[in-house]
Amino acid sequence: MTEPASQIPAPLTGDQLTADSTPVAYEVADGVAYVTLNRPDFRNAQNSVMTYSLDAAFVRAVDDNAVKVIVLRANGKHFSAGHDIGTPERDFHVQYPNTASLYWDHTDRSGGDQRLAREIEVYVGMCRRWREIPKPMIAQVHGACIAGGLMLAWVCDFIVASDDAFFSDPVVRMGIPGVEYFAHAFVLGPRRAKELLFTGERFAAAQAQEWGMVNHVVARDELQDKVNEISARIVEMPQLGLALAKKAVNICEDQMGLRTSMDSVFGWHHFAHSANAEAAGGDSLGGMDAKSMKASAGGTSAGGTA
Secondary structure, X not given: OOOOHHHOOOOOOHHHOOOOOOOEEEEEEOOEEEEEEOOHHHOOOXXXXXXXXXXXXXXXXXXXXXXXXXXXXXXXXXXXXXXXXXXXXXXXXXXXXXXXXXXXXXXXXXHHHHHHHXXXXXXXXXHHHHHOOOOOEEEEEOOEEEOHHHHHHHOXXXXXXXXXXXXXXXXXXXXXXXXXXXXHHHHHOHHHHHHHHHHOOXXXXXXXXXXXXXXXXXXXXXXXXXXHHHHHHHHXXXXXXXXXXXXXXXXXXXXXXXXXXXXXXXXXXHHHHHHHHHOOOOOOOOOOOHHHHHHHHOOXXXXXXX
């Protein structure tokens, strides 16, 4: 049963973020802003409250001239089990002011119109917004990084993972061609991307590094130190130079087709949702939920995946 909107907490604003705040924590040390996913009871599944709280944290880090590097990390056993499709705080039905897109609100729409309006904003829109953050971002990944978790890691400039980290995009099990921020062919190459999607199987951090998706893999107890070491080197670089270098590489990716490819696949993604909804049963997720996705992938998701 969906919880009433009144029982779902509001997203955090920048001045509400602390080292212990939930669903996102925030602290700064030695020129580094540590933005921490802090919904560990639900494996850091991403509802809109987390999404908009993340955005507030990133805005605060960008506006702070003392911050040179942003680290995205997570509390609990896992980085992120994906988008929230089954926790008590799933807030698909709640209206939030659009931040990433100029589009109508989804809550007074229905069917494909509703899904498209929401996902333009909270999935593709937010990830594209965060990819353009003018400060270097490092994803510090441990445990599960599944589906929507991949999207958070992929918008970062580096990925540093612990040796117990694993990755997957099992969304094809829903009859949908991968998550909304479709960067698979760019971060993995076309053949590895197809393997990931066609099988729905998880792959380990060592494989991700071999395939070029992850920069470094270290033991779990060395993960924070490794990220701190990289961050300290970046902090010594001039801020404008870092911003321009990041923009230069992103422009090259876009010239190679990342943005236009993502637009095209986003259309197929929503065709798949609508095809599922029109089929027997009428479920846009193809009859899958958090429990069945967890079972099919052999993973540890709690309320997340899509």
